[in-house]
Amino acid sequence: MLLSLVTFVPAVGAVVVMLLPRSREELAKGAALLASVVTFLVSLPLWFRFDPKVAEYQFVEQRPWMPSLGISYHLGIDGISVLLVLLTTFLVPLVLLSAWYSIESRVKEFAITMLLLETGMLGVFVALDLFLFYIFWEAMLIPMYLIIGIWGGPRRVYAAVKFVIYTLAGSLLMLVAILVLYFQYGATTGTYTFDLPTLVQFVLPPGPMQTWLFLAFALAFAIKVPMFPFHTWLPDAHTEAPTAGSVILAGVLLKMGTYGFLRFCLPLFPHASLALAPWIFALAIIGIIYGAWCATVQPDIKKLVAYSSVSHLGFVMLGMFTLTPEGLVGGIIQMINHGLSTSALFLVVGMIYERRHTRLITEFGGLWKIVPAMSVIFLIVCLSSLGLPGLNGFVGEFLILLGAFQVDKLLAVFATTGIIFAAFYLLWMYQRVIFGTVTVEANRRLTDLSPREWAVILPVVLFIIWIGVHPVTFTRSTEASVEALIQQVQTKAAVTTAGATAGPATSARMIGQ
Amino acid sequence: MTDLVFPVIDLRVIGPTLALAVTGLVLLVLDILPPRDRKDHLALVALAGVLVSLVLTLLLWGRDARAFRGMVILDGYALFFNLVIGYATGIVLLLSLDYVRRQSIEAGEFYILVVFAAVGMMLMASAGDLIMVFLGLETMSISLYVLAGFFRDRVEAGEASMKYFLLGAFASGFFLYGIALIFGATGSTNLDKIANAVAAGAGRDPMLVIGFGLLLVGFGFKISSVPFQLWAPDVYEGAPTSVTALIATGSKAAAFAALLRVLLSSFRAPQIDWTMMIWVLAVLSMTFGNVVAIAQNNLKRMLAYSSIAHVGYMLVGIVAGGQLGSGAVLFYMLVYTFTTAGAFGVILLLERDGREAVQLEDFGGLAARQPLLALVLTIFLLSLIGIPPTAGFVGKFYLFGSAVRAGYIWLAVIGVLNSAVAAYYYLRLIVYMYMREPDGTPAVMVPSVAGSFALVVALWGVVQLGVMPAPLFDLAQAAVAPLLR
Numbered sequence: 001m002l003l004s005l006v007t008f009v010p011a012v013g014a015v016v017v018m019l020l021p022r023s024r025e026e027l028a029k030g031a032a033l034l035a036s037v038v039t040f041l042v043s044l045p046l047w048f049r050f051d052p053k054v055a056e057y058q059f060v061e062q063r064p065w066m067p068s069l070g071i072s073y074h075l076g077i078d079g080i081s082v083l084l085v086l087l088t089t090f091l092v093p094l095v096l097l098s099a100w101y102s103i104e105s106r107v108k109e110f111a112i113t114m115l116l117l118e119t120g121m122l123g124v125f126v127a128l129d130l131f132l133f134y135i136f137w138e139a140m141l142i143p144m145y146l147i148i149g150i151w152g153g154p155r156r157v158y159a160a161v162k163f164v165i166y167t168l169a170g171s172l173l174m175l176v177a178i179l180v181l182y183f184q185y186g187a188t189t190g191t192y193t194f195d196l197p198t199l200v201q202f203v204l205p206p207g208p209m210q211t212w213l214f215l216a217f218a219l220a221f222a223i224k225v226p227m228f229p230f231h232t233w234l235p236d237a238h239t240e241a242p243t244a245g246s247v248i249l250a251g252v253l254l255k256m257g258t259y260g261f262l263r264f265c266l267p268l269f270p271h272a273s274l275a276l277a278p279w280i281f282a283l284a285i286i287g288i289i290y291g292a293w294c295a296t297v298q299p300d301i302k303k304l305v306a307y308s309s310v311s312h313l314g315f316v317m318l319g320m321f322t323l324t325p326e327g328l329v330g331g332i333i334q335m336i337n338h339g340l341s342t343s344a345l346f347l348v349v350g351m352i353y354e355r356r357h358t359r360l361i362t363e364f365g366g367l368w369k370i371v372p373a374m375s376v377i378f379l380i381v382c383l384s385s386l387g388l389p390g391l392n393g394f395v396g397e398f399l400i401l402l403g404a405f406q407v408d409k410l411l412a413v414f415a416t417t418g419i420i421f422a423a424f425y426l427l428w429m430y431q432r433v434i435f436g437t438v439t440v441e442a443n444r445r446l447t448d449l450s451p452r453e454w455a456v457i458l459p460v461v462l463f464i465i466w467i468g469v470h471p472v473t474f475t476r477s478t479e480a481s482v483e484a485l486i487q488q489v490q491t492k493a494a495v496t497t498a499g500a501t502a503g504p505a506t507s508a509r510m511i512g513q
Numbered sequence: 514m515t516d517l518v519f520p521v522i523d524l525r526v527i528g529p530t531l532a533l534a535v536t537g538l539v540l541l542v543l544d545i546l547p548p549r550d551r552k553d554h555l556a557l558v559a560l561a562g563v564l565v566s567l568v569l570t571l572l573l574w575g576r577d578a579r580a581f582r583g584m585v586i587l588d589g590y591a592l593f594f595n596l597v598i599g600y601a602t603g604i605v606l607l608l609s610l611d612y613v614r615r616q617s618i619e620a621g622e623f624y625i626l627v628v629f630a631a632v633g634m635m636l637m638a639s640a641g642d643l644i645m646v647f648l649g650l651e652t653m654s655i656s657l658y659v660l661a662g663f664f665r666d667r668v669e670a671g672e673a674s675m676k677y678f679l680l681g682a683f684a685s686g687f688f689l690y691g692i693a694l695i696f697g698a699t700g701s702t703n704l705d706k707i708a709n710a711v712a713a714g715a716g717r718d719p720m721l722v723i724g725f726g727l728l729l730v731g732f733g734f735k736i737s738s739v740p741f742q743l744w745a746p747d748v749y750e751g752a753p754t755s756v757t758a759l760i761a762t763g764s765k766a767a768a769f770a771a772l773l774r775v776l777l778s779s780f781r782a783p784q785i786d787w788t789m790m791i792w793v794l795a796v797l798s799m800t801f802g803n804v805v806a807i808a809q810n811n812l813k814r815m816l817a818y819s820s821i822a823h824v825g826y827m828l829v830g831i832v833a834g835g836q837l838g839s840g841a842v843l844f845y846m847l848v849y850t851f852t853t854a855g856a857f858g859v860i861l862l863l864e865r866d867g868r869e870a871v872q873l874e875d876f877g878g879l880a881a882r883q884p885l886l887a888l889v890l891t892i893f894l895l896s897l898i899g900i901p902p903t904a905g906f907v908g909k910f911y912l913f914g915s916a917v918r919a920g921y922i923w924l925a926v927i928g929v930l931n932s933a934v935a936a937y938y939y940l941r942l943i944v945y946m947y948m949r950e951p952d953g954t955p956a957v958m959v960p961s962v963a964g965s966f967a968l969v970v971a972l973w974g975v976v977q978l979g980v981m982p983a984p985l986f987d988l989a990q991a992a993v994a995p996l997l998r
Contacts, residue, residue: 066983106881131910135901142900145940149948157944161937168936172929175910179917179925 002045003059003075006089007122009039014115017108025107029100032111036093036118043089050082052477055484057128057197058082065132070182070193074129079481080262080332081125083474084255087339088125090459091251092118098347098456099244102354103151110151114244117143121252125259130178130194134171137256141167144245144253152240159233159240166233170220177216181268184209199268203492206271214272217265218280224257227280227317228287231310235294238306243350246302250309251343255335258316262332266320267485270493273321280321281407285414287314292421296428301352301359304429305345308385311418312338318415319400323489327403328482329475334396336474337467341385341393344460348378351453352433355446361429366438371448375434377457382430384464386422392467395475526580526587528569529595530635533602536562537628544621555624556610556963560603562628566635567599577995579641583703586641589992590843594638594770597847600974601763602631604854607967609755612861615959616753616869618663627759630656634767638774643692643702643728646771650688650735653767654681657760661752673751680734680744688731694724707779716785725780729790732775735768738824739797746809749817754869757813758857761820762850769846773831773839777996791832792924799825799931807938810873812860815938816853819897822935823849829921829928830912836997838915840990841908847985848908848978852896855971859890862964865956876942877951883958887946889968894939896975899932904978911986 013035017028050058057076065073077085096114103110120140127133141164149160178194185202186192193199204210223230234254238246266273291310298304316338319331351374353359368375380391387393397419405412438444449457467474524531539562540555570592578587606627613619633653640646658681662674696702698721699710715721733741749757780787802822809815827849830842863870863879863886870876880887896905909932913925978985 066986068983068987109880109884135906138901138906142895146947149944157948160948161940161944164940165933165937169930169933172933173926176913176917176922176925176929179910179914180922182914183918 001061002042003061003077003126006039006043006046006085007075007119007126009042010035010092010115010118010122013038014112014119017111017115020108022108028108028111029096032115033093033096035115036089036096039118040089040093043086046077046082047086047477050077050477052079053480055079055480060128065129069131070186070191070195071131072129072195073132074195074197075126075132076128077126079478080485081259082477083332083336084125084252084259085122087255087336088118088121088252090463091247091339091343094343094347094456094459095244095247097452098247098350099242100452102243102350106150110147110244113143113146114248117147117248121248121256124256128196130182130196130199132194133196134175134178137171138168140253141171144249147245147248148237148241151242152245153242154240155236156240159236162233163237166223166230170223170230173216174220177213180209181213196263200488203495204269204271210269211272211275214265214269214276217260217269218276221257221260221265222283224260225254225313225317226257226310227283227314228290228310229283231287231291234310235303235306238309238346239300239303243346243353246306246346246350247343250305250346251339254309254313255339258313258320258331258335261317261320262328262485266323266489267492270489273489274323274493277321277323280317281411284314284317284321285411287311288318288415288418289421292418292425296421296425299360299362301349301361301429301433302346304361304425305342305349308345308422308425309338309342311422312342312385315397315400315415315418318411319396319403322400322403322407323486324403324406325479325482325486326399326406328486329478330396330399330401330403332478332482333392333467333471333475334400337384337392337396337464340460340463340467341381344377344381344457344464345385347457347460348374348381351449356442361432363440364433364443365436365440367434367443367446370438370443370446373448377449377461378434379430380461380464382426384468386426387419390465390468392464392471395467395471522580523578524580525573526576526578527585527639528573529566529592529599530632530639532566532569533562533628533632533635536565537625537632540621540625540628544625552613552619552621552624553610555621556606559624559628560606563599563603563606563631567596567603570595570599583705584642584645585636585639587639588995589988590770590774590996591635591639593843593989593992594766594846595635597766597843597850598631598634598638598763600847600970601759601766601850601854602627602634604851604858604967604971605755605759605763607963607970608758608854608858608861609753610963611959611961612755612964613663613753615864616664618665618753623660623663626656626660627756630660630759631763634763637767638770640771640774641704643695643704643707643775646775647685647688647692649767649771650731651685653764654685654735657756657764660756661748661760663753663756664751667751669747669751670753671751673748676744677748684731684734684741687727687734691724691727691729691731694720694727696724698724704775704779708781711780711785716780722785725785725787728775729787732768732772733794736765736772736824737821738794738828739801739821742798742801742821745821746814746817749820750811750813750871754813754857754861754871757816758854758861761816761853761857765820765824766846766850769827769842773842773993774996776831777839777993788832788834791828792921795825795828795832795924796927797825798822798828799928803931803934803938806935809938812871812873812876812942813857815942816856819935819938820853822931823853823897825931826909826912826928829916829924832924833912833915833919833921835915835919836990836994837911837918839993839997840986841911841915843989843992844978844982844986845908845912847989848896848904848975851971851974851978852893852903852905855968855975856890856893856897858964858968858971859886859893862886862958862961862968863956864959866954870956873942873945874952875956876945877949878955879946879951882955886958889972890946891943892972892975894942896979898936898939902979904975904982907979907982907986
């Protein structure tokens with residue numbers, strides 16, 4: 001019941017907010033915040049009662065839904081999803097708090113949309129039935145579309161429509177692939193089911209069919225991640241979305257793509273995953289370097305952060321497809337890191353924007369003396385994003401590079417340049433915005449962080465440091481599931497090909513203990 | 514001398530249809546009685562007739578019978594379509610109640626024609642003979658020709674009615690000629706007897722093949738599939754909106770009912786391979802409908818093109834065939850009826866500067882002033898796109914699922930890509946409602962109890978079929994099962 005509760009408390013909150021009178025905006029905001037905080041509190045037992053030694057799904061719920069088609073309401077989490085669920089419940093209250101004053105029109109609708117979005121996101125991470133997963137995956141599109149389209153910047157409509165059409169095209173092809181898989185499984189075994197744990201047991205014969213299915217799933221996820229060359233919707237969506245939307249987009253939505261690769265592509269299509277891994281590596285490396293280069297030349301801070309996401313998620317993809325324990329654990333931790341660091345970056349940029357209503361780097365300079373606290377926080381966040389040892393970004397990137405190194409040294413070499421570029425574009429941006437002399441008079445009147453803003457940013461910074469100093473708290477919960485996943489992919493790949501496609505990874509060493 | 518044998522006719526077999534026909538006759542009498550200036554009571558009587566028809570449909574559920582020498586068939590299939598047609602007619606009557614008065618076209622004939630059109634539709638769904646299909650088709654069509662031109666003083670209405678009539682008559686000619694050729698080849702117009710003749714080898718007779726092709730042309734016109742869709746946009750635009758809703762839902766359901774029955778029971782795929790033909794029609798309809806709909810600024814025209822696209826989706830189900838595919842078509846028809854009738858309902862409840870709000874711009878900023886109505890229309894639009902958890906998603910899921918199962922993966926891929934294209938123009942309306950400000954006087958909702966009730970019914974259908982589709986889908990599958998034997 002716990003997972004259902006966590007997933008649907010926000011939706012219930014949305015209904016409650018809907019019933020509130022339109023004139024009482026504060027009340028709507030308060031109720032939404034309360035609902036999201038309750039969700040977070042309810043989700044905490046998922047962490048404390050989570051058994052890190054168990055690789056199987058935990059907190060499982062299964063009820064028949066459309067039995068004649070083999071569709072059930074099946075929820076569960078394992079080491080791969082538990083952190084993502086918590087990241088989601090953790091970020092949403094902060095986001096609502098950050099938007100307290102910046103969302104001025106249709107406050108009530110905003111609160112409803114955010115809560116519905118939260119239910120959709122959580123559903124994606126906990127669903128273990130492909131049909132149910134797809135429902136959450138698609139349903140979540142519409143709230144995000146509304147958030148960008150209603151509360152976004154000047155080109156919001158263009159960005160929102162581009163976001164939806166792009167994502168929809170990818171996910172609809174995935175729907176066809178889901179159906180093909182369903183009927184393949186049914187034709188082979190005689191039972192028709194959308195149940196993921198059951199389907200995963202099934203060894204799809206290697207060949208063009210598996211490759212096509214892999215590609216259809218991968219396209220949907222690659223668009224969401226986004227991987228080069230499917231990333232073009234991201235800078236628009238990020239730049240035009242309100243701060244709250246950007247944070248959710250970067251913090252949670254992009255993770256759905258990488259999560260999808262882990263949860264579906266790897267175990268369902270092991271042969272294709274292994275065979276196409278070099279292509280994924282290539283695209284990941286291109287994404288890392290290309291994203292970093294694009295970020296360097298952006299005049300708009302928000303767009304810079306958006307392109308940095310392309311680069312950082314390239315790391316995640318690289319780590320996951322190494323199929324080494326280090327790479328996978330690193331990839332999962334890097335998803336969380338990116339969720340925290342990039343969210344924090346967007347939050348700080350949002351705070352600056354609220355004060356000056358511009359995000360152009362040239363409009364700033366010399367902020368250090370005027371808003372010291374904000375400058376310090378901004379520095380910590382930038383350093384975390386560029387992977388300074390002692391902060392979270394380093395842990396993830398280091399593990400990923402470790403994994404990549406075992407597969408091919410060249411991969412690690414190319415990927416490392418991404419870290420160097422990240423240091424360059426982030427620090428250069430920081431230097432131009434924070435250091436130097438005050439060039440624009442309006443900046444002299446800036447105010448430092450308000451108590452509300454402290455409350456928004458401090459929890460994120462706390463976790464940035466926590467993961468950086470003691471990552472084992474978090475990596476521990478993922479390891480058992482990661483080991484099991486690698487085991488599963490490799491045994492399945494070995495069963496039918498008998499070594500025809502040699503997996504790139506054989507390492508069984510574990511990290512940092 | 515042979516004795517005259519009067520067949521024993523069980524009138525219960527045509528109960529639902531009969532209830533509507535009697536209602537129509539009662540309305541004819543009521544119309545000439547006072548009061549002469551208000552016709553509300555006619556609508557209420559018509560609604561009562563529809564309700565009785567629906568209740569009879571439910572009471573007859575599970576029965577399997579034939580009457581009038583096999584002319585009329587009562588089976589789960591016919592009953593399922595009776596349900597669809599009953600809902601469509603009911604929603605349309607509710608929507609018309611205030612609408613026709615507001616547009617000052619109130620007349621008793623309006624309701625009478627709607628009821629008789631429904632009689633024709635139900636006959637088509639339960640026809641066991643090509644002649645019966647034709648009779649139902651004509652009863653329905655002639656009523657709709659008149660209804661389409663009900664805005665007598667508008668040029669567009671004249672165009673709509675004339676175009677619908679001329680092209681419709683032409684299509685009827687094709688249809689009738691097709692029946693004649695089939696009769697020539699097989700010696701019968703009865704669906705079962707044609708099936709026997711086809712099974713016995715008549716399928717290779719060029720006369721039969723040509724007749725079958727002509728039949729398809731006639732059906733293609735009625736369901737407005739490409740390339741027989743030319744009338745649809747103009748008729749949809751010129752007809753009163755509630756009539757447009759009836760043409761889009763009820764008449765389409767009836768034509769699909771007859772088409773699917775003819776295909777399944779008389780022209781089985783192994784003997785006459787029509788899958789390739791329907792495949793092409795499906796792809797053309799989906800692609801043409803969606804691509805052209807993007808360019809429309811008039812909502813009624815946009816929904817006309819969207820309906821062409823939806824016909825394409827349903828043809829995918831026919832191509833896939835089998836219990837799954839045919840059942841999916843039935844289910845989708847029900848979903849489509851609720852969704853489209855609802856969408857037209859919202860349009861006709863909105864007025865701007867005293868005229869109907871049919872242009873995209875009329876919906877600017879609607880969400881700010883009419884949040885509830887905007888939300889309802891959004892749900893209908895999401896269902897038309899096929900976003901879960903609305904009924905439209907489940908419907909498409911079944912349709913494309915059946916296509917995948919039957920091995921038509923590419924057809925499913927073309928279908929889903931079309932859905933992505935369709936998202937663009939449906940979302941554009943949402944953009945206007947939620948992300949734009951109105952220019953000039955904003956559109957307002959006309960208070961209408963009956964209209965609101967119709968929307969509630971449609972919304973209930975969309976949500977119910979989206980969240981709990983299993984019971985009705987099982988029903989749809991059970992309905993087609995006997996035809997496949």
